[in-house]
Amino acid sequence: MRDVLTGKEMHEVEIAWHLAPDLVMENSQGAFVASADGTKLAVLPDSSANWLYASEKYQISPAYGKLQSAIRVAGRAKLELPEEHGTLLIAGAAEIGRFTRVQTTGPAVLYRYEDSAGSHCILFSDQAGRWSCPPFAGDCKLLYLLLENDEVKRLILCDGSRAEYKGKTIVQNQSSVQRFERDQHSGMTEASSSDSVKLHPVS
Structure with a gap:
């Protein structure tokens, strides 16, 4: 996934991947691996970029008056635009390699x-x-x-x-x-x- 950020000057930016609430999240070799019922999906950000990533719990409202806990993988950075950022999604996630922008x-x-x-x-x-x-x-x-x-x-x-x-x-x-x-x-x-x-x- 390639996110292209347009504009000028310095900005604080955020990219967030919102995941289903029933998934289990773990950090493995720089990737955020979500799993459920034997299936896995890894979110692997560009490791060469100056971004700070973390998995976070937050509240969502699937229906009026109802709240439930969910997980998101959020990356934040202070950048001079224009700029871009890459994220690799790996289905199965049996192996995690290294992902970089050259x-x-x-x-x-x-x-x-x-x-x-x-x-x-x-x-x-x-x-x-x-x-x-x-x-x-x-x-x-x-x-x-x-x-x-x-x-x-x-x-x-x-x-x-x-x-x-x-x-x-x-x-x-x-x-x-x-x-x-x-x-x-x-x-x-x-x-x-x-x-x-x-x-x-x-x-």
């Missing part, structure tokens, strides 16, 4: 999540046209890559036509597509697109 220059923003599966890289660009964020480049608004031993194992591209990794073109279409996905596993490659006519994966 310092970049230019219009693209890069977040990285490291776990046993590899390095998950998520790039956003709010400006139209080509961008460069070494070792990545492209013209899409969103790009996700799973890197395993420096090899692209999974790719998702949204609202764009091209993506590159380390100077090599990994996706190229004649015109922009809403969505393109490619997944490599067990020696097989699967690909899908919102427009199959425009689908031109580059291996």
Whole structure:
């Protein structure tokens, strides 16, 4: 989840995740893990950001004249706007890795999540046209890559036509597509697109 905060000057800001009252909350490796009936959901904030996070109990009113206790995960910071903040939601939460925003220059923003599966890289660009964020480049608004031993194992591209990794073109279409996905596993490659006519994966 990417929260983009607009405006100018210094502001005290807050982001809160409101959770169902029957969930059990615990803190694990910088994440807030909510669980109930054997299912888990982890709320993992960007650990590189200057935010203070805590789980809090508070009162909600599900009906007039009735109060019940609930839990929220709240993050607070004093920031000079504009700024942004990333939060990763992990279903199942069997493993908690490290989630950070990588310092970049230019219009693209890069977040990285490291776990046993590899390095998950998520790039956003709010400006139209080509961008460069070494070792990545492209013209899409969103790009996700799973890197395993420096090899692209999974790719998702949204609202764009091209993506590159380390100077090599990994996706190229004649015109922009809403969505393109490619997944490599067990020696097989699967690909899908919102427009199959425009689908031109580059291996």
